[in-house]
Amino acid sequence: MADIKELFKKKGLRTTPQRELIYRLLSGSKAHPTAEHVYREVRKTFPAISFNTVYKTVRSLEEMGFIQRFNTGENIYRYDANVSPHPHFICLSCGRVDDVDDFPDDIGNYVHMAAFATHCEIKFVNLHFYGYCPECRGSRPKTNTEEEKRNGGPD
Amino acid sequence: MADIKELFKKKGLRTTPQRELIYRLLSGSKAHPTAEHVYREVRKTFPAISFNTVYKTVRSLEEMGFIQRFNTGENIYRYDANVSPHPHFICLSCGRVDDVDDFPDDIGNYVHMAAFATHCEIKFVNLHFYGYCPECRGSRPKTNTEEEKRNGGPD
DNA sequence: TTGAATGCAAAATATTTGCATCTTC
DNA sequence: GAAGATGCAAATATTTTGCATTCAA
Numbered sequence A, B: 001m002a003d004i005k006e007l008f009k010k011k012g013l014r015t016t017p018q019r020e021l022i023y024r025l026l027s028g029s030k031a032h033p034t035a036e037h038v039y040r041e042v043r044k045t046f047p048a049i050s051f052n053t054v055y056k057t058v059r060s061l062e063e064m065g066f067i068q069r070f071n072t073g074e075n076i077y078r079y080d081a082n083v084s085p086h087p088h089f090i091c092l093s094c095g096r097v098d099d100v101d102d103f104p105d106d107i108g109n110y111v112h113m114a115a116f117a118t119h120c121e122i123k124f125v126n127l128h129f130y131g132y133c134p135e136c137r138g139s140r141p142k143t144n145t146e147e148e149k150r151n152g153g154p155d
Numbered sequence C: 001t002t003g004a005a006t007g008c009a010a011a012a013t014a015t016t017t018g019c020a021t022c023t024t025c
Numbered sequence D: 001g002a003a004g005a006t007g008c009a010a011a012t013a014t015t016t017t018g019c020a021t022t023c024a025a
Helices: A004-010 A017-027 A035-042 A051-063 A107-118 A145-152 B004-010 B017-027 B035-042 B051-063 B107-118 B145-152
Strands: A068-071 A077-080 A088-091 A097-099 A121-132 B068-071 B077-080 B088-091 B097-099 B121-132
Touching: A004 A017, A017 A035, A017 A051, A035 A051, A035 A077, A051 A068, A051 A077, A107 A121, A107 B121, A121 B107, B004 B017, B017 B035, B017 B051, B035 B051, B035 B077, B051 B068, B051 B077, B107 B121
Parallel strands: A088 A121, B088 B121
Antiparallel strands: A068 A077, A088 A097, A121 B121, B068 B077, B088 B097
């Protein structure tokens, strides 16, 4: 990876120890943390940091294209230093959010299909899968609530 | 459409005038309204209805599979009486949320692809496209902020 | 009549803004 | 030294819960 200081400079962002650590943490994580998660992690190094600083930092990192922000449907923003288009898996039981690296399609191509179908200018795409991870599959409630929900409604 | 009263009964929901109207409004709308939108609409018929009733009603309609809830990334839940899997388009300028009816793929099939790739039990999928609708395309800011964001970051 | 639905109010959760102080450039 | 970043606090927006009253079955 190129020098962080240089990358920041190119985008007009000053390099502060807090900001550098926040970006490093996000770059080194595949957990798709929320601002709160990042805050808790950064405090191990900067105990005096405020949530507000973390929040504003991830916002500017996102605005400058260093990370992407998305929402899995739990009404909490999550951040991802992997800015290339890729699907996510969200476990309905434990809430983990994983990258889906082996999805056979390049979902970047969906953008063109959607542009053709909608006559809109498509900028980016989100593809989210919901279900149960192997760890949760065994222990989740017997009633397939989610499936029933989807299939039991009127048509 | 089958008799609403019967549909509700099948799911153990009582039929109240408010609930019936809320479901009718959602069934007749392609606008993917928020709870607040529904509230404002229902008040035209029931001026005394509380937001809370609307909120609880859409929640139970969702739990019973009559509608689906999703989040486009603006941290507001939206509701859709079309419970079959279909992509959505979100305009980054005016915020409208449209169905993408002519998307060539049956995105229900993505569920199987994701199950194979993730080794998880996939229950449903969300596919969201972000961009500019024809009405907003001309009037949006000259700087392609969103695109720059996506392409200008580090790799 | 009885449990569910409604209406009102308040709590909880997360995001966002204001401003004084400090730091990077 | 000036513009941007940080830290503290409070405002905002939405979702969610509690409870007394009303209503559908």
